[in-house]
Amino acid sequence: MDLSLLLQGIVSGVLASGLYALVSVGLALAIGVIGIINFAHGEFFMIGAFLAYQLFVSFGADPVLSLFFVAPGLFLIGAVIYRSSIQYVLKAPELNQMLLTFGIGIILQNLALVIWGGDPVSISNVPYRSVGWQIAGVSVGAVPLFSFLISLVIVGGLYYVLLRTRLGRAMRAVAQNRTGASLVGLEVNRIYLIAFALSAALAGLGGVMIAVIQSPTPTVGFAFTLKAFAIVVLAGLGNIRGIVWASLAVALSESLVATLVPDGDVLRNAVFFAIIFIVLIARSRRVA
């Protein structure tokens, strides 16, 4: 087997895992802290991509700069959506939550279709898009590398917030026991609001990156919702720490199949979901 090809597959896989982790960790936050099955998560991601694109077209804003505008923007959108709908279904059955968030997803996606049309857009002429390096026969693009590093910093920052700050401790408390948390004086609804808005902001940050890496259309969101769900489920619901490893495993296997197997691009999706399927089934057998 061609060793450099293998190496290339591994490197691309590792670099792609950052984005997966970033998007999935947001969803894990919504599921873990609030317990809401958010089918609109990928749409936040899509909105992030198109906001960055709009900022680029209107003001020539560099995507790296856009990160600082898109994150608060989506935090706000997330907060508004939480206040106007999500907070009313917190105790409703899972299916109702799914239908609600699914409806929100349809609204967001079609708003984007009306505003930006159905064609793929991309932030193409930033100077660093074509920059890349050759290291030991492996090519590393600047965009994937930096999106990986930025994702790593953001996910690391989230872990720091969750583990070391008062807000993070409050979130973990609420996630563990809602009633207990409110008994010791935590404003549960406010913490949910922050968690949901934060989750939207994280997805939006991922969206900015996809606008540089690929050429997204307004329909890109749902595919990422499904992938993010798959990763969250692979890590185990509510297990925010496991997200990084699940993302890495999934991204690596996807990229290895794409580079090593002829015709592998078609199989990429199948491998992704086959892994999820097998892991879920295997885990359910082991528990019992």
Next chain:
Amino acid sequence: MTSNRRSTERRPALQVPFDLIAVAAAATLLYFVPELLKLVFDKASVSYLSLVTNALTLAILALSWDILARTGQLSLAHAAFFGAGAYATAILGKLTGWPLWLGIPFGGVVAVVLALLLGSVTLRLRGIYFAIATLAFTEVLRAVVQQLPTAIAGGSAGINISPLFRPTFVPGEMDRWEIAFTRNEHYFLVYAGILLFTILISIYLQRSRLRSAFTAIRTNEEVAAVMGVYPAGHKLLAFALSSLVVGFLGAVQAHRIGSVSPDSTFGIGTTVFALVTPIFGGLYTTLGPIIGAGVLAGVEETLKRTFQEGYLIGYGLVLVLSILFMPRGILGVINGLVKRLRGEGPPADPDHELPGERDSE
């Protein structure tokens, strides 16, 4: 709660099967719908007939999904069974010279086999884990179909299929548009037949002891097992019945559309509509999913005609508002009104308790 219990104890020995009478009446009515449309709308009836046909397919999807959901299995695999049925008839038609209609039962059987395979490995998965596993199954199946030898399944381009009905044009006796109408009329009647079959299955499940078994499994599987209900068998039964109907539907739809391909036939839309409609109409009932299908198909068509571009924004709004203001679906609202008119309290039927309601943690 107690008053409700007592009323079941006092149930008379002989019961008028109102539901079966209603089904018979509805079936008769359905039979005349195409002619009625033709009479009222003349030329425009073609588009109305296709609207009603869409409502029927949506109702089949929704009711079959609901049957499965009654055991607590929130499946995201409806597109898989739909696609299996469609591909089964397409491949049968391509490789053999058998009569086309044989593809429909064949599609149902293939879907059932797949459902039993899937159902038996996912028996231990619950809630969202089950949902994601079934979704993953659909995606893998799509890829497998795409990877099958082109001579069999046509690869990513798919297969073209001959239509089930080819009405002949009689010059002078009928207008041009009547060909399309007659063809759609045939499909309409086939769908109506499948829907009736589904309704009868659903009513049987609701009237027999299976209803209690399904409800027990959905509410608490461990307790159900302790009480002597065999969860695995019942879950697989629901899986088989649900996928049988969807397999039929996929097969007929493939003939109506005229082609199958991995991307369109296994599209996530089938799964999503199958799930959305019963929640919108009223879960775990026979009537709810059907009402939901009728209303949603009508709402979508109206919005489409009024707004054209971006009409799905309105569709999404309808879904959001319906969850916020009628969490038990349309049927829940109707039931509430009926109870209030009779001067009774809020509904206390244990079977209509919101599914998976969370304990106050």
